[in-house]
Amino acid sequence: MxxxxxxxxxxxxxxxxxxxxxxxxxxxxxxxxxxxxxxxxxxxxxxxxxxxxxxxxxxxxxxxxxxxxxxxxxxxxxxxxxxxxxxxxxxxxxxxxxxxxxxxxxxxxxxxxxxxxxxxxxxxxxxxxxxxxxxxxxxxxxxxxxxxxxxxxxxxxxxxxxxxxxxxxxxxxxxxxxxxxxxxxxxxxxxxxxxxMGEDVANRVLRGDIERGKVKTVRKVLWFSDLTGFTRLADTLPRDQLLDLLNAYADCLVGVVHGHGGEVLKFLGDGILAVIGKGGCEACQRALDAASAARAAVAALNEARSAAGLPTTGFTLALHEGEVHYGNIGSRDRLDFTVVGPAVNEASRIQAMSRSLDQPILISATFAAACGPERRRVVSVGRYALRGVERPQELFTLDDGAVQDAAS
The missing domain is CATH 3.30.450.80 (Transcription factor LuxR-like, autoinducer-binding domain)
Structure with a gap:
């Protein structure tokens, strides 16, 4: 014993x-x-x-x-x-x-x-x-x-x-x-x-970065995407089909963002706010690669869903680069670790222009200027006034010809 x-x-x-x-x-x-x-x-x-x-x-x-x-x-x-x-x-x-x-x-x-x-x-x-x-x-x-x-x-x-x-x-x-x-x-x-919260934000929070108002001002490449025609889909599809569609396209787009070193900060209904890298040429290159990959991935997903008799949709995307305030923002007992600032607002305004310009992917002049040698991969679509932004902004989209030349 x-x-x-x-x-x-x-x-x-x-x-x-x-x-x-x-x-x-x-x-x-x-x-x-x-x-x-x-x-x-x-x-x-x-x-x-x-x-x-x-x-x-x-x-x-x-x-x-x-x-x-x-x-x-x-x-x-x-x-x-x-x-x-x-x-x-x-x-x-x-x-x-x-x-x-x-x-x-x-x-x-x-x-x-x-x-x-x-x-x-x-x-x-x-x-x-x-x-x-x-x-x-x-x-x-x-x-x-x-x-x-x-x-x-x-x-x-x-x-x-x-x-x-x-x-x-x-x-x-x-x-x-x-x-x-x-x-x-x-x-x-x-x-x-x-x-x-995403891996980077979760790691920061679990390390103790939870003080309200504690933010860093950093340069980031911003990804702001949305599904096309989602209001109509939400009004017409049964609940289970709608949720299946949302999850399928979220899997597709989030997988692309993560696969290119990005971090999804939040879902905004059917929209996605993400950051890629710390700004600069290398981050812009990854964002352009991600945009091209997202377009191909959604096309493949649509083909598969169409063959299965399931509803399909597309996406619109704005890419922007600039300074953001990154950290804990909110009330005393309900915080959000996110990005705020004029650059975030501009990305949202650019994405909202996609429908009127009939351009699913729009890229800001700031992003284009930060691309360095990758600037050849984008082409101007003109200058436009953005709601809440003082001066008209030149906008760009992917140059399919440059992408094909680079691949050949």
Whole structure:
């Protein structure tokens, strides 16, 4: 008994130290399992899983095998039928559905193999005993759909798990579950922040850049795009078709922006405000490349959607370059990390000219002047008065001839 308590205290001390140090979930699982084995628990396989808060992923899991190590798994929301069937026939689902926080099946006696495909597979690989526990979080500790953590243990020992080993796991498991939850929470915070704010802004906010009014004046290339005819589409399409269209074109355009080193700051209805680089020739070149890529990507998307009998649309885009105020702006308890300033207003005004000029892509004179050698890729469409801007501005668009010459 004293040896067991010594092992328990040592394992819990390591878990607490690792949790405070910010060790990731995979390393936590590995360290925990290895220390249980060192204490004499004959674990062959361990599995840890939990729901998570992620736009694409329903749940995450870590599977550890003695002598092999840990493997991380993600279960996507749009999962294959095979993976869905695996969950429907799983031990953890049975435990949740039947409100059973604990399950044990002695595989060497044939228990569970005819009920759960997983247990039949483990028995075929030499597993002799399977034990699983679900630890619930309190209502105040839940995050999204993460209501608890599930753990399972399998051994190949001929007589299965002994009581002393199970007591050691039971004694140390709550501490492990708390550390695992803490590591998951940090990752969830990062994912949620990056999903809703973009990577650069999320990293700044999570580093502590949250003081209202704290802004930097920097030069940025601005991308301001909008879908064409969206008001008509919103009035005529059923809700599900409208949302599908919005998401499809957002995937398309945001993918292009991110693929060219840009950062989406916000969605404005069907519009996108993004920044690319820090201004200057190199950033302008990337923005021009992104504009060309967006045009090709939307054309391909429209072709695919038309073939599937789905509604299509196009986009308009303004590219501008100038000084912006970049940082935390808003009320005392509701901030937005964004860009403001005359350059942002001008980009919006330029984009609004696309319909009247019948030019889906418009580029400011400031952007054109900052292009350097890439200036050959744009062509003037004339000078125009912009609402709220004192003087008429020369506007440009992509020179398709120059683009074709560069590609040939």
């Amino acid at each position: 004293g040896r067991l308590m010594d092992a328990s205290e040592g394992i819990k001390a390591w878990i607490i130290k690792a949790g405070l140090a910010g060790v990731g979930e995979g390393e936590l699982v590995t360290g925990y399992c290895e220390r249980l084995v060192q204490a004499g628990v004959p674990i062959w396989r361990a599995s840890v899983g939990a729901d998570t808060l992620h736009p694409l992923i329903d749940a995450q899991g870590h599977r550890w095998f003695a002598g092999i190590g840990v493997h991380e798994e993600h279960f996507h929301r749009e999962e294959s039928r095979e993976r869905r069937d695996s969950w429907l026939n799983s031990t953890w689902r049975w435990m949740i559905e039947n409100e059973q926080p604990e399950m044990r099946r002695k595989l060497y006696l044939g228990e569970g193999a005819d009920q759960f495909p997983l247990l039949a597979d483990l028995a075929a690989q030499g597993g002799t005993d399977y034990w699983s526990i679900i630890i619930d979080y309190g209502a105040g500790a839940a995050l999204g759909e993460t209501q608890g953590v599930a753990l399972s243990w399998t051994t190949r020992d001929p007589v299965g798990f002994q009581q002393a080993g199970m007591d050691l796991i039971r004694e140390t498991m709550p501490v492990f579950a708390l550390a695992y939850k803490a590591a998951m929470t940090v990752n969830v915070a990062r994912v949620v922040a990056r999903t809703y």
